[in-house]
Amino acid sequence: MPDRHEISRYFQHLQDDICRQLSAADGCEFREDSWERPGGGGGRARVVSGNDIEKGGVNYSAVHGELSAAAAASLQAEAGQTTFYATGVSIVLHPRNVHVPIIHMNVRYFELEGGRNWFGGGIDLTPHYVVPGQATWFHRQLQATCDRFDTAYYPRFKEWADDYFYLPHREETRGVGGIFFDRLEPATEGKTKRELFDFTAAVGETFAPTYLHLLGLNKDKPVTEAERNWQRLRRGRYVEFNLVWDRGTKFGLTTNGRAESILMSLPPLAGWEYDHRPDPGSREAETLTYLRKGIDW
Amino acid sequence: MPDRHEISRYFQHLQDDICRQLSAADGCEFREDSWERPGGGGGRARVVSGNDIEKGGVNYSAVHGELSAAAAASLQAEAGQTTFYATGVSIVLHPRNVHVPIIHMNVRYFELEGGRNWFGGGIDLTPHYVVPGQATWFHRQLQATCDRFDTAYYPRFKEWADDYFYLPHREETRGVGGIFFDRLEPATEGKTKRELFDFTAAVGETFAPTYLHLLGLNKDKPVTEAERNWQRLRRGRYVEFNLVWDRGTKFGLTTNGRAESILMSLPPLAGWEYDHRPDPGSREAETLTYLRKGIDW
Numbered sequence: 001m002p003d004r005h006e007i008s009r010y011f012q013h014l015q016d017d018i019c020r021q022l023s024a025a026d027g028c029e030f031r032e033d034s035w036e037r038p039g040g041g042g043g044r045a046r047v048v049s050g051n052d053i054e055k056g057g058v059n060y061s062a063v064h065g066e067l068s069a070a071a072a073a074s075l076q077a078e079a080g081q082t083t084f085y086a087t088g089v090s091i092v093l094h095p096r097n098v099h100v101p102i103i104h105m106n107v108r109y110f111e112l113e114g115g116r117n118w119f120g121g122g123i124d125l126t127p128h129y130v131v132p133g134q135a136t137w138f139h140r141q142l143q144a145t146c147d148r149f150d151t152a153y154y155p156r157f158k159e160w161a162d163d164y165f166y167l168p169h170r171e172e173t174r175g176v177g178g179i180f181f182d183r184l185e186p187a188t189e190g191k192t193k194r195e196l197f198d199f200t201a202a203v204g205e206t207f208a209p210t211y212l213h214l215l216g217l218n219k220d221k222p223v224t225e226a227e228r229n230w231q232r233l234r235r236g237r238y239v240e241f242n243l244v245w246d247r248g249t250k251f252g253l254t255t256n257g258r259a260e261s262i263l264m265s266l267p268p269l270a271g272w273e274y275d276h277r278p279d280p281g282s283r284e285a286e287t288l289t290y291l292r293k294g295i296d297w
Numbered sequence: 298m299p300d301r302h303e304i305s306r307y308f309q310h311l312q313d314d315i316c317r318q319l320s321a322a323d324g325c326e327f328r329e330d331s332w333e334r335p336g337g338g339g340g341r342a343r344v345v346s347g348n349d350i351e352k353g354g355v356n357y358s359a360v361h362g363e364l365s366a367a368a369a370a371s372l373q374a375e376a377g378q379t380t381f382y383a384t385g386v387s388i389v390l391h392p393r394n395v396h397v398p399i400i401h402m403n404v405r406y407f408e409l410e411g412g413r414n415w416f417g418g419g420i421d422l423t424p425h426y427v428v429p430g431q432a433t434w435f436h437r438q439l440q441a442t443c444d445r446f447d448t449a450y451y452p453r454f455k456e457w458a459d460d461y462f463y464l465p466h467r468e469e470t471r472g473v474g475g476i477f478f479d480r481l482e483p484a485t486e487g488k489t490k491r492e493l494f495d496f497t498a499a500v501g502e503t504f505a506p507t508y509l510h511l512l513g514l515n516k517d518k519p520v521t522e523a524e525r526n527w528q529r530l531r532r533g534r535y536v537e538f539n540l541v542w543d544r545g546t547k548f549g550l551t552t553n554g555r556a557e558s559i560l561m562s563l564p565p566l567a568g569w570e571y572d573h574r575p576d577p578g579s580r581e582a583e584t585l586t587y588l589r590k591g592i593d594w
Contacts, residue, residue: 031571033571033572045571047571047572055569055570055571057571168550168551168553169550169551169553169554169556169559170556232566236563239536239540239567240540240560243536243537243540243541244540244541244547244550250541253465253466253541254465254466256465256466257466259466259467260571260572262466263537263569264571266533266569267569268568268569268570269529269566269567269568270536270566270567270568270569271565271566271567272352272560272563272564272565272567273352273565274328274330274342274344274352274354274557274561275330275344275557
């Protein structure tokens with residue numbers, strides 16, 4: 001049975017491997033910033049401002065300690081479960097070229113005192129301009145990974161992503177979704193811990209080749225000033241989702257997490273215009289029609 | 298005793314008056330956007346992209362209806378208090394020139410079913426570069442307005458602003474503060490409703506001359522590219538405060554408020570850099586030393 005040491009060591013290697021692949025493709029170097037958590041543990045932030053990736057972060061962490069009251073409530077911990085261990089890799093990449101989508105990936109493992117433990121994670125895509133063929137291709141990659149473990153996973157985790165990456169105040173999904181899963185426990189999933197770990201690892205390994213394919217397809221497309229403006233507005237929505245609705249971000253910021261690591265997800269530049277509405281029939285207007293739940297990509 | 302009609306009419310006139318003063322100074326025209334609230338009432342959003350004001354909103358609203366369960370809990374409404382009436386004026390101005398501060402003003406009146414009612418409001422200033430003499434002058438204007446009504450107001454409401462406009466995850470105040478007050482009720486304040494209304498109105502009328510003085514002092518100062526970058530980063534912090542910590546914003550967005558009016562407060566363009574630290578001894582570093590509670594301006 002994989003223990004926390006094996007899992008966190010794997011996540012470290014995953015961070016290394018992803019950074020290596022992104023560096024090779026982009027020609028960029030990551031800057032590493034190791035940090036310690038006052039309550040226990042720490043992490044390695046890796047940040048980049050590259051050629052095709054304008055602002056990106058690939059963060060690894062392994063932290064442990066006492067659960068705060070807020071954290072215990074949020075995790076529905078039982079009495080006596082006062083300490084935790086958490087490790088994971090979290091990534092957000094903001095590309096320079098508006099035709100390359102923003103991407104987010106997270107894989108994580110959590111242990112509560114007394115042995116309860118679970119996996120979580122996912123990958124989701126936020127194109128500034130939705131290209132249906134590319135969104136479909138992206139979903140097929142995720143589905144192929146899921147299907148290797150359980151054919152019920154993709155439909156279940158795809159729906160979960162639609163529900164999670166949603167901005168109620170805009171009545172929009174953040175992007176074209178992907179997969180999202182949380183609290184996968186051996187007991188309730190009918191899987192071994194090894195199987196859940198292997199699945200989570202496979203999601204992590206799906207990230208780099210999938211994104212690099214989309215990057216390669218789009219990174220050299222010409223960009224107009226109007227398209228750049230649209231990119232800033234879509235990045236504004238990304239900020240709104242992360243700061244208003246993302247449970248992980250809110251949890252981190254309100255429980256004294258490391259702000260710079262949590263906010264690595266924010267874009268280099270984002271814009272807001274009052275009541276912006278794209279011209280009917282424009283590619284921007286078309287993109288908005290795809291930002292809804294339940295599309296069968 | 299001023300009733301809701303008198304108060305909301307006054308707030309409409311205040312919106313008109315402030316827009317007139319800002320238009321005259323800036324040479325800009327406001328665009329008006331009237332809206333209705335499905336549950337009752339509506340408002341007049343006035344937005345501007347002017348010469349010195351890059352993005353601004355002066356919003357008037359008067360809404361009423363059934364309290365949602367979330368709203369009732371947040372307002373500590375008692376059983377039977379299921380309807381509400383709320384009216385106010387809310388302003389945020391983002392100037393073009395980095396040497397002009399961002400400003401926020403709000404005055405509001407709230408009624409719960411059964412007659413309980415209160416006033417709230419305030420003005421606070423967020424300079425991108427803190428100029429101590431200007432921050433002091435700003436606070437003296439607010440103090441002079443407060444002192445006309447009660448000499449206990451300024452110290453009390455200044456401290457309230459320090460506590461309210463605070464980003465715990467950055468250990469920073471949003472700016473140099475100002476005054477903030479909420480739930481001023483005749484019964485608990487030992488004032489008449491007329492006195493509380495007059496005070497709230499006086500705060501509203503303090504806004505335009507105070508801001509226009511600061512605008513005039515700074516709007517033609519030269520700006521470097523490095524200063525413009527700093528402005529984007531400080532605007533990023535403004536976004537973080539509003540989306541993560543501002544109770545009004547969160548309340549509005551999570552209770553189906555009008556997103557475009559609520560988010561009028563966001564800047565036209567904001568930036569984030571990983572772990573940005575200004576050079577020691579720079580004006581940017583000096584500004585950060587002023588972003589803390591309890592400064593006796």
